[in-house]
Amino acid sequence: MVSRTLSKAVIVFIVTFVSTLGFSIGKVDAMTMQDKATWLWDTTKIVEDESGVLTFLENKHVNKLYLQFNNDIASSYYKSFIAKATEKGMKVYVLDGAESWVSAQGYIMQDQLFEWLHTYNENVAPCEQFSGVHLDVEPYLNIGWSLNQAQTIESYQALLTRAKEETDQLQLPLEVDMPFWFDEITYNTQFGNGLLAEWVIDNVESVTIMAYRDTANNIIKIVEQEINYAKKVNKSIVIGVETETSDEGKNITFYDDGEAYMTKQLAQVHEHYANKTSYNGFAIHHVDSWMNMQP
Numbered sequence: 001m002v003s004r005t006l007s008k009a010v011i012v013f014i015v016t017f018v019s020t021l022g023f024s025i026g027k028v029d030a031m032t033m034q035d036k037a038t039w040l041w042d043t044t045k046i047v048e049d050e051s052g053v054l055t056f057l058e059n060k061h062v063n064k065l066y067l068q069f070n071n072d073i074a075s076s077y078y079k080s081f082i083a084k085a086t087e088k089g090m091k092v093y094v095l096d097g098a099e100s101w102v103s104a105q106g107y108i109m110q111d112q113l114f115e116w117l118h119t120y121n122e123n124v125a126p127c128e129q130f131s132g133v134h135l136d137v138e139p140y141l142n143i144g145w146s147l148n149q150a151q152t153i154e155s156y157q158a159l160l161t162r163a164k165e166e167t168d169q170l171q172l173p174l175e176v177d178m179p180f181w182f183d184e185i186t187y188n189t190q191f192g193n194g195l196l197a198e199w200v201i202d203n204v205e206s207v208t209i210m211a212y213r214d215t216a217n218n219i220i221k222i223v224e225q226e227i228n229y230a231k232k233v234n235k236s237i238v239i240g241v242e243t244e245t246s247d248e249g250k251n252i253t254f255y256d257d258g259e260a261y262m263t264k265q266l267a268q269v270h271e272h273y274a275n276k277t278s279y280n281g282f283a284i285h286h287v288d289s290w291m292n293m294q295p
Contacts, residue, residue: 034280034281034282035063035064035238035280035281035283036060036061036062036063036064036281036282036283036284037062037063037064037065037066037208037238037281037282037283037284038057038060038062038064038065038066038283038284038285038286038287038290039065039066039068039095039136039283039285039286039287040053040065040066040067040068040095040286041068041095041287041288042068042287042288043067043069043070043073044073045287046067046073046077046078046080046081047073047077050077050080050081053081053287054081054084054085054088056287056291057085057088057090057287058090060284060290062090063089063090063091064090064091064092064093064283065085065090065091065093066093066095066134066136066283067081067082067092067093067094067095067130068095068096069094069095069096069113069116069117071112071116075120075123078128079124079125079128082127082128082129082130083125083127083128086127086128091131091132092130092131093131093132093134093175094113094117094130094132094133094134095134095136096109096113096135096136097135097136097138097177098136098137098138099137099138099139099140099141099142100142101137101159102137102139102142102144102152102155102159103142103155106155106159107159107162110159110162110163114163114166114170117130117133117170118169118170121170130172131172131173132167132174132175132205133163133166133167133170133172133173133174133175134175134176134177134208135160135163135174135175135176135177136177137156137159137160137176137177138177139152139153139155139156140179150187150188150189153185153187153189153196154187154189154190154191157187157189157191157199157203158191160174160176160200160203160204161191161203164203164204173205173206174204174205175204175205175206175207175208175238176200176204176207176208177207177208177210177240178197178200178208178209178210178226179209179210180209180210180211180222180223180226181222182195182197182200183195183196183197183198183225183226185197187199197225197226198229201226201229201230201233201235201237202233202235204235205235205236206235206236206237206238206280207226207230207235207236207237207238208237208238208239208240209222209223209226209237209238209239209240210240210242210285211223211239211240211241212240212241212242212246212252212253212285213241213251213252214241214250214251214252214253214254214257215251215265216265216266216268216269218251219239219269220268220269220272220273223237223239227273227276227278227279228276228278230278231276231277234277234278235278236278236280237279237280238280238281238282238283239269239279239281239282239283240282240283240284240285241254241262241266241282241283241284241285242254242255242285242289243255243262243284243285243286243293244285244286244288244289245289254293255289255293257294258293258294258295259293259294259295260295262293266282269282270282
């Protein structure tokens with residue numbers, strides 16, 4: 001009788017715990033293996049409020065952080081933050097990139113990142129090292145996209161190729177952010193021809209799709225092609241959603257909807273893709289706006 005009561009209590013605890021995360025009991029094992037990620041662009045936060053940021057990330061069950069590279073911040077702050085994040089079970093990926101990287105001299109900024117990362121990771125303890133590289137290069141924001149899209153796409157492919165060579169040398173995974181509509185963009189360059197989304201997925205370890213919509217149905221629809229293709233080539237897709245204000249339309253961000261609504265929508269997306277091996281969780285954009293989000 002005691003053991004039966006105890007077992008019942010354990011089941012109630014598990015169901016309650018999982019329900020607080022907004023996902024069904026049947027998918028617990030899958031969720032623990034998937035990413036719950038976010039971007040931290042404002043690196044002054046690891047200097048001025050390290051404990052506050054870490055507490056927030058831990059409370060939100062974040063297990064991967066994309067942390068902006070800032071050469072103006074002393075390495076000691078990165079060391080301290082990453083060591084504490086590692087202790088809490090989080091992986092920290094160095095984050096960088098800009099639309100200017102596809103310009104003629106864009107490789108200079110890319111080289112600065114990798115030179116710094118190589119020196120940093122070589123001179124710190126394993127628990128203080130970055131676990132990977134996460135690039136956010138949005139070539140369509142560069143003026144070249146409208147002036148000469150083919151050339152800009154080729155420059156983008158070239159920089160990702162160089163980045164993959166660098167990460168291979170560092171023995172680190174390479175991830176990138178990508179808009180959902182790259183599956184509508186074709187390329188015919190020195191790198192071959194086809195759909196740009198497929199080329200990106202082929203050439204990095206994981207892609208975070210910027211699926212910036214505020215309903216489960218819309219999110220499911222706009223990432224479907226990438227999820228299916230990534231499954232064919234044994235690659236990983238993380239679904240990114242927005243919590244910051246946006247002037248692009250009311251259906252872009254969860255900012256006005258609140259976190260409870262977002263959690264409910266993401267639970268539906270998770271349920272839909274849980275059996276797809278290429279689906280690897282969610283990324284919430286970004287720490288600052290997420291912190292200020294309505295409940």
